[in-house]
Amino acid sequence: MKTNKISIWLIVSLVAFMLAIPASSGAKVYKLGLSLAITGPTSDAGNPYAKGVEDYFRYVNDNKLLGQDTIDCTIRDDKYETSITKRNFEEYLDMGIVFYLNYSTGSTLGLKRDFEEVKMPTIPASFHAGNLEDSNYIFLPIASYSAQAIGLAEYVVNNHEGKKPKVALFVHPSAFGRGPVDDVKKSVAAGLNMEIVEVVEHGQDLDNTAMLQRFKSKGVQYVISQTVQSPVAVMLNDASRLGLVAKTFGEKGKFTFLGCHYTGGNDLIALAGDAAENFYWTTSYIITSEPGVGRDAQLALAKRYGRDDKAANSHNYANGVMVAQVAAETIKRAKARGVEITKESLYEELLAMNGINAFYPVTTVGPVTFSKDDQQGVDTLQLYVVEDGNFKSEGTPFIPEYTGKIK
């Protein structure tokens, strides 16, 4: 009988808890959904990302940026599994969300048709160019991986001294990693003066010595990576052990390592330590090791909501904040226009976000522009390089040339 009593109490307290949720008042609540990997693979990026989104929406609500209205963004973990993302998305649809934030390349590609069918404006955390194929409703927050890789390749070509630079691509064994490979190859075909010696899809290697030695014997000088931090760190550590990390850009007989958005950041330095010195990294986000308005804003936001240093300084925190900024901004603009906030009106608003209406979040190095043919938000990229254990900006923000040429 004891168990019975306990279960009755459980039910009673559950009902009481449900009744305790206050009934909604006059102000409107806009529902948003975010499904991402807080656990499982890539959760090291997903965690600060989720915190960034959460904090910014809290900030919007606390400071009444939307007047009396509030944003209610449900954040669900999907363990990096498309099937769970799908379940979360179906739930969000039932909730009546007006804007959807997604995460991984896999689930974005997997749910692309659903986004089309229900006409849901979606911003994923994956900058895979393939997300945009046959898709009208997916908007990448910043330039695609392809653009990033091409940007890095262009930097190599422009700053290389001597004959044609020999480049190897080190990519993640998935669509996420593979995406840029073809586009870089196309750029080379379109006249980018470099040679792609090898494209390596890495496994869960403990030791990349073999690969690095092979690169060396083939005369490779630059390695462009498109993957996550830990494989890059293993590679950097091995290269450093072999004494093959270039001290300056393009040092002869050694490797200069470059990488796209998810290869870099403080996590890389944490993993690779000194081996990360002179690693070139590109992204569209500002970083907290460089002084500026964006950095102050990011740190202030993190501090306000009691985040630890690690999250506060993560570029994926900036990533999350920026995506939330875009979502909040579209709602704000639609509200200012006096239309009802629906997924359709927000979609219209996103498409109008260009030219004079471009959106300048402080967390990125350039403006966010979206239109019917430009579904990539921030087109400008910034190159960063590790000096004394910190990323420092190298040059000014740029837009890769060849992205336009290969279309």
Place this chain on the structure above:
Amino acid sequence: MSYFFQLVVSGIVVGSIYALSAIGFVLIYKSSRVLNLAHGQIIATGAFITYALTVMAHIPIYISFVLSMIFTFFLAMSVERIFLRRLIGEPIISVIMVTIGLMSIIDGLIYLTPFGSENFSFPPFLPEQPIIYAGVSISYTQLVGVIITFILIGVFSWFFKKSTVGISMRAVSDDQLASMSIGVSVPRVFGLAWATAGLSAAAAGSVIGNITGLNFGTLHAFGIIVFPVVILGGLDSLLGAVVAGIIMGLIQQFASGYLDGNWGLYGTANVLPYILLLVLLLFKPHGLFGTHEIERV
């Protein structure tokens, strides 16, 4: 040619890490016939404890290394006491499933700490410059890792061959009933086997953590990769674990050195051990050094 030798050296380094990871696995199997699927998680725990002691409590790394081994010693012992002691005599699937459950539980506990989803690396405590000889290089971290592996293997072999406890462990693995009748406490032996396995796991974890950095996913993957290693070596042979570990390391290095990039193949190092495993199971299931007692159907 230095390419080849470099591959050999890397293979031996990776291989001895495998060996070190496999030892704990073999220890448990040898005495209690339990396949411990949670071994990778114990390895990760050991690595994280070493890191926490070194960096957060500012204890010198050598001491924290030993402390972490002591800690996992008792941790694994209590795991055995709490979860596995009750299952003595239960069908084998229950025991295997309990270790799978343990895997999840330890996962959950680690996710409660910052180690679950973030990346760390040990502060460097050895010279950064690699040793280079005739174009072949090896770092001090790797060298120390290999040395620790061989020291531990030596200690364990001695322990099993000569010490009373070791002999009683072997006796239990041979015949539980007979050893009980001559006064060996079987449960105590099981507990000890788990404890020593935990100890070796912490050592393995710390060595791996120093070489690759601390990432939970990378660390607990070692719990799975030891399967092909132990089957190749023979499930109940310590020597087998060492030899097979090194063979597996070499195979993987040669695969990624000579196969990858040719014929459009990639990541062969990750799948070859399992192909080998399947072939071995068909033709030589007791492995290189295992006891030939496998029951045919």
Place this chain on the structure above:
Amino acid sequence: MSANRWLATGNYFTTYQEEQRIFFTAIDRLLFAFFLAALFLWPFFVELDSKYMLVIDNILVAVIAVLGLNMVTGFAGLISVGHAAFVGVGAYTVACCARIIGDQHVLITHAWPLMILVSGFMGAIFGLVVGLPALRLKHLYLVMATLSFQMIFEWTIGFMDFFNQGQTIYVGRVVWFTGEVGRNEHYLFWYYALLTVVVICGFAVRNLLRTRYGRCLVAVRDNDRAADAMGMHPGFTKVYAFGLAGFLAGIAGSMHAYLYRGVGMESFTLHESIQYLAMTIVGGLGALTGSFFGPAAIKILDLQVESLAEWALNYLPSTMNLATALRPLSFGLVIVLFLMFEPRGIANWWRILRSYVKLWPFRY
């Protein structure tokens, strides 16, 4: 046979045939018929959110897969940690067809029952091949064999361009007599399809276990030497158990593909294999009813834990990563606790409940 065909307070079997009956009394049969009718009819009265429809469909897919796993692990006593790979074989059979002939091809959209059956046979073929080591090996080594199949499967899918390297391969919407099954009725439609398949498979397995072949499995599990002496071939029995498991897994896989309208690698990883094993254990090894309780229990637990974590987040400091930890923690605890305290799984509770009701108003 008891005198009253509606009620029985004890066993009155006089022949073995009687003991093997599916329904012992007419009341059993009647109740079961009502239960089935209720399963088919409730969607007319209650409208559920898509999320929950998806969860239910997902449970049914898992039920089919677990029926297979229970066959090989519960009844034949062979541990398989590669079951998700067999499910994957089924799903990728559909995906391959979609890849070759296009995902809107008539064969995929109209002849989907055929596709499902074909996937089942593909699963069976793979099951037979992977089960071959069972001719020589016993329990522990079979764990390894199935593990390596799982790993090789993952690598093959992840490596080959043809399989889109594990990224989603789309499968078109199916067509039924009423026309194309649209977004709104998608989950409902598959609920019925899955339910039908589950009922058919459930009865098929139940009947199989009554036959010589089914009893063979149990005999080999309990004592293979004795079984050998009785004239059964333990090796072949095990291999065919793997084949059957593969068949059911293949069906589950193809239905998964249709349900999610796409096939991606993540649903067929080692982690999923472990989930299937956990479902089998929690449900009850070697108990048919267990195959229904197990998936339901694990999936519902997962959902509950998720909402609990979400609720707890509001009250705990956000630095504590509770949400992440709770899932594996609860999953592991459930497995361990069941193994320690109720190794016969939920099916055993069901059995006790039934006996209790049967004997009521007397004490159990």
